[in-house]
Amino acid sequence: MPTNRSLPKHSSAKKPDNGKAKLAGAQNEATERTKACLKAIKETPQRSPAVIVLGKAGAGKSSLVECITGATGLSGNFTSPETAIVSNSEDALVTAECQLAEYDTDGRSIYFIDTPGLEDDRSACDTFSTILVFLDRIRPHISLLGVWYVVDNSVTRDVEFDLKLVEWLVALCGVHYHPYVTIVTTHWGCTHPQDFQRLQERLDERKMKWTRIWSEKVDTYQHGKIYEDGGVETSDVPTLSWYDDQDTLRANARDLVYRRCQGVPPVQPRIIQELQDHISLENISAAKVLRPPTQTPKPSRAEETTEAPSRSEEKAQAPPNPEQPWYVRVASGIFNWAVNNIQLEVNQGSNGFSGGFGFGGVRSNFDFGNGSQSRGTTRVPGNWDRNSVVDDFKSHGMDSSLAGRTAWVQRNGVTSAFPPGSAELNMVTQTRFREVNSKR
C-alpha cells in the first residue's frame, strides 16, 4: 500500500500552523481516496477505465486531476469560500506517490492516476520506479484509456531533460499507442495579446519538437485557452484565469475527457505489456531512456534481430544484490511484490486484452503477447514480417543493414536520442519509413 509522503514544496520555508494542518489533512484525504479507489477497482469484475497523468515535476498534473475529478488534497490548492482557487507555491504539495481519483461521467467511473513528477536526470529513475510499482500493482484491474502528459507552457524553453522525457514517453507508450496519448499544456492564463502570442509561439516550437520525437503529431489540449464547442481551440484573449475561471477550466477539461476517452482502446501502452511479461526493469524500454549516464547500458541486442528477449533469458539473470544498479533492484521488488500478492492477479486472463496488441502493423520489437509472430526466422521475399524494420527495408530493395538504415534515418529527418539498432529507434524509423513510402 503506497503511503502519501507528499512534502511541502519548499520544506525549509516556515509555514503557519494552520497551513501545516491543511497539508496534513490534504495528504490524509488523498491517501484515503486512493485506498477507496483501489478497493473499488479490485472489486469490479471488469477492468476499470483509467487515465494515467505523467509529466515533469510541478507541471500541473495534480491540479489537472483535481480539476476534472473534483477531488482535493492532491496539489495543495485549496478552495476559498467564494469558490476561487487559492494556491501558492509555498502551500503546494509535491506528489510523492501515485494517487487515484475517480471521475463519474454518465454513470461510468474513470480513474485518474496522478503520478509523482520527474524532476531531473539524477532522480528520474527512482521516481519512475515508484510509478512502475504502482502500475504493476494496478494493471490487472485497469484498461488505460489514455496517457496524458502534462507540460508547463509558461516555462521559456526546454532543456535536454524535457526532450528526454518525451523520448521516455514514446518508449513508455510505444508508437502503437500514439493515438491515445494527449499532451496537456498548462499555465495559459494571460490578459495581454502579446503574452498570448509568446505562449503560442512556445507551444508551436514545442509541438515541432514533439512531432519530431514521435515522428507524428500528438494530440494536445491547452488548459486555460478558450475553447469553442466541440473542442475547437481559439486565440481569444484574455484566456481563462486560473483564479477566477475554475468552472470553465473544469468544463473544458471534462470535455477533453469526453473527446479522448470514448471507448476502450484495442491496445495498451507498451509498459503495461512489458510489466505483464515480467520484463526485468533493466530491459523495460522507458527505463532505458532514463538510465543515469554513469551506468553502462547493456549492449543493444536489438540489432539485426527482431526477437523479443525470452522469458527464460529474463529469468536467467543473476539475483539482485545491493551492489546492483537501481533498475535490477527495483525489478526484483516489483516482481516479488507481484508473487506475494497473487490475489491482485485474479482478474488477469478472464478480462484480458482480447487479442488487441497488433495496432496498425507497427509494433515494438518486444513480444506483444499474441504469440502469432514468427520471429527470428528467415523470411523469403514476399513473406515479409510487417513488424520488422529490416524487412521493410528489404521489401523495398533497400540496404537494410544498420549502416544503411542509419544513413536513411539521417537523410529523412528522424532525430532521436535512442541508439542505432535499439528497439525504440527501430520503431520510430519504421513509422517514418512507412510515412515516406506511402507518399511515393
Ligand SMILES: Nc1nc2c(ncn2[C@@H]2O[C@H](COP(=O)(O)OP(=O)(O)OP(=O)(O)O)[C@@H](O)[C@H]2O)c(=O)[nH]1
Ligand atoms: N497559474 C496556473 N497555476 C497552475 C496551473 N497548473 C498548476 N498550477 C499551480 O502550479 C503548482 C504546481 O501544480 P501541481 O498540480 O501540484 O503540479 P504537479 O505536476 O502535480 O507537481 P508534482 O506533484 O510536484 O510533480 C500549484 O501551485 C498549482 O496551483 C495553471 O494552469 N496555471
Ligand SMILES: [Mg+2]
Ligand atoms: Mg502532483
